[in-house]
Amino acid sequence: MNWQLIIFWILAVIALLCAIGVVTSRNPINSVLFLIMTFFAIAGHYLLLNAQFLAVVHIIVYAGAIMVLFLFVIMLMNMNAETEPQKSQLVRFAGVISGGILLIVVLAALKKADPALMSGKSSDIGLISNLGQVLFHEFIVPFELSSVLFLSAMVGAVLIGKKN
Amino acid sequence: MQALTDRAVPVDRRPLNFWEKMYLPGIFRGMAITLKHIFRKKATINYPEEKRAFSPVFRGLQILNRDEEGRERCTACGLCAVACPAEAITMEAAERKPGEEHLYREEKYAAKYEINMLRCIFCGFCEEACPKDAIYLTETFAPSSFEREHFIYGKEDLLIPLPGEETKNPQA
Amino acid sequence: MILQIGTYLLVEKFILISIVLAISLLVAMYSTYAERKVAAVIQDRRGPNRAGPFGILQPLADGAKLFFKEEIIPSHSTRFLFILGPSLAMLTACMTGAVIPWGDSLHLGGHVVPLQVADVNIGILFIFGVVSLGVYGIMIGAWASNNKFSLLGGIRAASQIISYELAMGLSLIALLMLTGSLSLNDIVRQQHGFWKNGYFTWNFFRQPIGFLIFLVCAFAECNRTPFDLAECENELVNGYHTEYSSMKLGFYLFAEYVNMFISSAVMATLFFGGFNFPFMDHLGLSANWITILGVVALFVKTGFFIFLFMWVRWTIPRFRYDQLMKLGWKMLIPLALLNMVVTGGAALFFNH
Structure with a gap:
């Protein structure tokens, strides 16, 4: 177990927990904050892959600009857990199906991916x-x-x- | 309407031209002005160490005067209280007993003499009204305090101490 | 990469980080004192002169006052985020110092110690990323306060920082076209000395307009006057830190000064030669002495920029909000784009 692997696991756990938090938290502000945390964890993964440019651009563009705009809009519209409308059963159903389809696509892509690229060896392409x-x-x-x-x-x- | 000074300038309400819209020339001019002020003489006086001199007509805290033999001049005639526009002065008169000639100059004296310094406006009318030259305005001002009672100055606060006698009021 | 490092390097970096952090905090502390002094002399006053000789202990007195004040957390605030806000502001303010080259290398008994915590090849982007995160501290704190004035302040801060970040990035792209590197260390080394081949080496003389845009944007990013609309006290009480008290308020104020110090250092590094100074090759001193003088030179430049920040603050009134947006989007961004095109054209022309 080397350092790289330990950091990978920590980042992966953070990324997954925060991603779950994005979906489950009732308060939109908390969702956005969880999403920002997820982005940071993913930027950490980029760093582990020696893709420093990608990591920093990820933070600048997503965490620094887009999520600030998200927060901006949510704060401006004053959305709270209390004011969140109750979604109908149909919307939930559609959400589950589309999410499931996305999961299948990602799994298929992973299955087809070249295992050599996933060996974790750092390259200088980043x-x-x-x-x-x-x-x-x-x-x-x-x-x-x-x-x-x-x-x-x-x-x-x-x-x-x-x-x- | 007649202008009060000859320095009045009418406000220019024309829209900014291109040069002014750049903001920078105006900003540089302003910065030059503030830079000049850095080297100006400072207006501040470091108060407890240096004190600004009072003007010769300054009117401060009152005192009750004595004559050359150390006797109180005040006869409690009440003219100062009448003259006082703020009604800050109250007094009670008493008759001089035999044997008190070294204390009071005339047959009548003020047994109680109070000035409420919260009411006093330091106009100096009491000084002008006094026929006996008993009350004067000095060049000090009343020290601050948290208690209202401390601002009612009695005779022991106002009377100038005899030479060699310690003052009772630590503030004076 | 970062993980195969020896213990010696770890200790060295740890010491360096501690020093950089301590110096940033110290400079920020004395910036508060300098701010009051500069304000005073510009307004023909004397400024703080009671705590210690010339009032030199005033920052300590201010800090002690803030620490001992009552800490109020509003009952309807989001407690966790309310505390997170100032902490984030402080954290992001202190992080930027890591990539700035504070000096050339020191030679200590066979070891070469570079006076830079991390020479990453994307130094400028790192600074950029961290600066863009600085707004979270303000926004989260503002929202968590559950106060309309705070919220408005936070929203103003967010829109302002996003708008000016664009112009800042575009002005830097023109600079990067000339340097061809994103590493701050490389950029400083390219500006070696002061005069070479019949022209100045410092980037300011190649990119005066770029510097101007960067300077204006740095003012806006630090929330300094004339762009301090986020804490505009005559409209928004105190903006995003209306509800803050005690040292949490102190952290917000302090973060502003740390930001100011770091952005001054960045400007000195990018445009004014960093630790280079004129005649550095002609003094005939040993390399270590040149390095130390270089650090001093960098701090002199940084100090000048901090003074400039204060000088402008006590000269210019605040912009109105529509003026601020117009200046950012309709003047600075087109100007930066134009500067970029002209720089690109000139670079192509002179290379052929």
């Missing part, structure tokens, strides 16, 4: 210079395409905002 090389040489077309997609989404958002 370092920023290597990542940049790969992104701007091998995957330049998908990268630029996704940037165009983001741009169009942004233009759309601005247009919707301009309407009122």
Whole structure:
């Protein structure tokens, strides 16, 4: 049992417990806080895989920006455990089914995955210079395409905002 | 309407131009002004160590005066109490007994003389009204206290002590 | 990677971390004193001068006062989050110091001790990530207070920090195009000395507009005047720390000063050469002495920026909220984008 494995287990337990907390807690604020904790645990996993860039970007984008906006909206709308509407049986049923389907997809993907990639051996692909090389040489077309997609989404958002 | 001073400037309500919208020139001007103030002479006086000199017309705490032989000048005529706009002064008169000539100058004296320093506005009318030059305003002010009673100054607080006699009031 | 480290390195890093933490806290402590002094001299006053000679013990007196005050937790607050808020603010404020290179390496009896806690190759991004987390302390504390003014303060802080983070990131991208590295250590070493090949080496002279944008955004990220709308006392009582008392309030105030110190150090590192100083190669001193002088140089620069923070605070009134948003989104971000494009073009042009 080396250090890496111990840290992995600790992070995994935190990530799973917090993820369960996101779903089960009645108060939306607590849900968001649990989600932030989950993101941190996942960033820790990235660090273990020697993907420092990914870990930090994960924290900046998800924990630092998106979750702040989530919190912002929930605080602004003053959602509490008391004001949470009772969901109908149908919605619950739909939720369980869609969640179950997602689980099947993830399991199938894991089953098909290359076991060599899951050996836990650290590689240098996550370092920023290597990542940049790969992104701007091998995957330049998908990268630029996704940037165009983001741009169009942004233009759309601005247009919707301009309407009122 | 006539301007009170010649320094009044009408407010400019035009929208900001491009240069002003940059904020920076205005900010730099402001910072230059504050920088100049760093090297200005400070207005503060370190109070307990240095004290600002009172102006020559300062009117502070009252005292009751004595004449050159150490006798009280006050005859309890009540003119100061009448003159007092704040009605801070009360007194009770008494007749001088034989053998008390070294204490009181005239046949009548103030057995009780009180000034309520919470009412007193230090206008100095008592000093002006006194025909016997018995009450004067000094250049000190009343020390602070937590008790209202401490601000009613009796004769023992107001009378200036005889030379060589210790003052009874520790605050004076 | 991080896990294969020897005991010696562990001890060395532990000492270094303790020193960095102690210095950050000490500087923050005396920043509160400096703030009051600067405010005083700008307003033609004297400032605190009673506690010790020149009032030098004033921060201790302030701290003791805060510790001994009654600690009030509002009955309708969320107790755990109410305590978590200031702790998070303090934690994130202290974390950033880890990646700043405080000096060159010291040579101690055969050992080379770099005066930087962690030379990660994504140093700037680390600072960026931690800074973006700083808002959680404010938001959680504000929400947990269960007070409308606190909540409004927290919401203002969140929207302000998110808006200005964008401009800050864009201004840094222009800088990164020139340095080609995200490691703070590399960036500082590229700015070695002061004058080389007929031009200044410090990044400020290559990126003046980038620096300006970064400076403005640093003011906004630290919640300092003119951007301290989150604690605007004439509109929001005291903003997010309305309900706080005792040392929890002290932590919020203190975190602001630690943030100020760290962002000053970051500005000095990124744009003003960090521990480099003019004529460092011509003094003929040993390497250790140059290192020590370099640390002093970094602290002088940092001190100047802290003074600048205070100078601006006591000069400029607060922005209105719509002005703040307009400045962030409609002026700083386009300016940063323009700066980025121009920098990219110039870099391409001069490389060919």
